[in-house]
Amino acid sequence: MNLKNRSLISITDYSKEEILHILDLAEGFEKDQRQQILNKYVVASLFFEPSTRTRLSFESAVQYLGGSIVGFASADTSSVKKGESLKDTILTVSNYSDLIVMRNPLDGSARYASEVSPVPIINAGDGANQHPTQCLLDLYSIRKTQGALENIDIVMVGDLKYGRTVHSLVQALSLFGASFHFVSPESLKMPSSVKTWIKNAKLEYYQYTDLSEAIPKADILYMTRVQGERFPDPLEYEKVKNAYILENSMLDKAKDNMKVLHPLPRVNEIKEDVDHNPKAYYFQQAKNGVYVRQALIAAILGLK
Amino acid sequence: MNKKRTELIVSALRSGTVIDHIPSDKTFQVVNMLNLEETESQVYFGTNLYSDKYISKGIIKVSDTFFDEGEINKIALVAPTATLIEIEDYDIIKKHRVQTPETVEKIVKCFNPKCVTNHQHIPTRFKVIEDHKGNMKLSCHFCEKTMSKEDIRFI
Numbered sequence: 161m162n163l164k165n166r167s168l169i170s171i172t173d174y175s176k177e178e179i180l181h182i183l184d185l186a187e188g189f190e191k192d193q194r195q196q197i198l199n200k201y202v203v204a205s206l207f208f209e210p211s212t213r214t215r216l217s218f219e220s221a222v223q224y225l226g227g228s229i230v231g232f233a234s235a236d237t238s239s240v241k242k243g244e245s246l247k248d249t250i251l252t253v254s255n256y257s258d259l260i261v262m263r264n265p266l267d268g269s270a271r272y273a274s275e276v277s278p279v280p281i282i283n284a285g286d287g288a289n290q291h292p293t294q295c296l297l298d299l300y301s302i303r304k305t306q307g308a309l310e311n312i313d314i315v316m317v318g319d320l321k322y323g324r325t326v327h328s329l330v331q332a333l334s335l336f337g338a339s340f341h342f343v344s345p346e347s348l349k350m351p352s353s354v355k356t357w358i359k360n361a362k363l364e365y366y367q368y369t370d371l372s373e374a375i376p377k378a379d380i381l382y383m384t385r386v387q388g389e390r391f392p393d394p395l396e397y398e399k400v401k402n403a404y405i406l407e408n409s410m411l412d413k414a415k416d417n418m419k420v421l422h423p424l425p426r427v428n429e430i431k432e433d434v435d436h437n438p439k440a441y442y443f444q445q446a447k448n449g450v451y452v453r454q455a456l457i458a459a460i461l462g463l464k
Numbered sequence: 465m466n467k468k469r470t471e472l473i474v475s476a477l478r479s480g481t482v483i484d485h486i487p488s489d490k491t492f493q494v495v496n497m498l499n500l501e502e503t504e505s506q507v508y509f510g511t512n513l514y515s516d517k518y519i520s521k522g523i524i525k526v527s528d529t530f531f532d533e534g535e536i537n538k539i540a541l542v543a544p545t546a547t548l549i550e551i552e553d554y555d556i557i558k559k560h561r562v563q564t565p566e567t568v569e570k571i572v573k574c575f576n577p578k579c580v581t582n583h584q585h586i587p588t589r590f591k592v593i594e595d596h597k598g599n600m601k602l603s604c605h606f607c608e609k610t611m612s613k614e615d616i617r618f619i
């Protein structure tokens with residue numbers, strides 16, 4: 161297992177064993193978070209578009225490890241605004257850091273950065289394409305709450321057509337033999353490319369339009385946001401928007417081991433009365449993101 | 465009459481490459497893809513020619529030129545039916561169909577407007593794949609989006 165100096169751009173860059181290795185390391189950081197192994201190291205955090213949640217999670221991971229951070233939180237304040245090419249920014253910043261964490265609105269920007277950069281890149285989201293650390297923290301949360309990643313029943317809810325998080329999670333869980341239950345409005349169904357992936361892995365998927373019908377099947381209930389702007393017809397949105405909102409009473413029929421996950425931020429798709437239910441796990445899930453990012457940084461810098 | 469003429473064009477080549485059985489409407493595109501306007505060799509081409517097998521076809525011949533396999537196979541993207549004939553001293557020394565390449569670099573534009581290759585000076589790169597129905601598709605190395613044949617635009 162050698163992840164040292166390897167960029168992480170897409171979750172499919174890692175094998176099953178490499179994913180499990182990161183999750184094991186993350187467990188170590190959950191037990192003992194303040195391991196000062198990143199002293200004397202500098203991590204660059206380049207956010208070409210704002211994403212406060214992801215940026216703070218990465219930066220807190222670096223600081224718990226005792227490392228330093230340089231970078232910017234939006235393209236407005238950087239030389240990018242003056243028209244510098246992505247390649248020049250990456251080559252310059254690689255002179256000042258051992259590792260680059262990058263968020264960029266363009267699809268494929270992270271893969272390109274990893275090919276020009278002399279230091280490894282961690283993709284913190286490239287447009288609508290990939291966000292592999294979200295996927296790793298989802299996997300960590302699933303394993304932690306279910307005891308294992310093998311053969312879970314996952315119910316995915318909301319915008320399954322455009323949601324990159326759910327697509328990556330399907331790809332990753334396919335390695336472990338999951339059953340997939342997709343709940344979405346007709347116009348936001350899981351794309352056929354993702355369903356083909358599942359078929360090729362010789363796994364099963366089921367589709368629903370009614371959320372309450374799917375809930376009793378779930379070990380994991382993975383909620384995502386249904387965005388009004390995705391609908392060509394506002395009337396259609398009005399019709400479906402309340403059908404994919406989770407309320408506490410809907411969890412009565414859920415399995416005992418079931419947990420509710422959400423990549424956050426939520427808008428209104430999970431009612432606040434769910435927050436007090438022991439099945440709500442989304443805030444803990446976000447916390448797990450710090451352990452997973454600590455593990456990833458440590459592995460890529462060759463410190464674990 | 466037309467048929468005889470086609471044969472004449474082919475047999476007139478002493479040494480070089482003949483690209484035959486190009487769909488008529490793709491002939492000019494193939495000429496462009498091979499950068500033939502820049503060659504110093506003699507180039508002849510014809511289009512809307514009669515053929516037994518195809519209703520009409522295009523043909524290109526380039527004297528004293530033998531293409532690199534990786535270079536010539538890219539024409540399979542627009543002319544999968546094309547045949548390559550290599551000629552030396554009026555003899556055919558090699559004849560085969562063009563092969564679909566495994567990768568396509570620099571010549572095709574990514575159809576995804578948000579792809580990094582459409583915003584920075586980056587040569588495009590695609591993997592040639594087949595969907596479950598056997599249709600050829602191009603998968604962008606960078607943005608990971610897959611485009612079908614109809615979306616292909618040349619740079």
Ligand SMILES: [Zn+2]
Nearest residue numbers: 574579604607
């Ligand atoms: Zn692309």
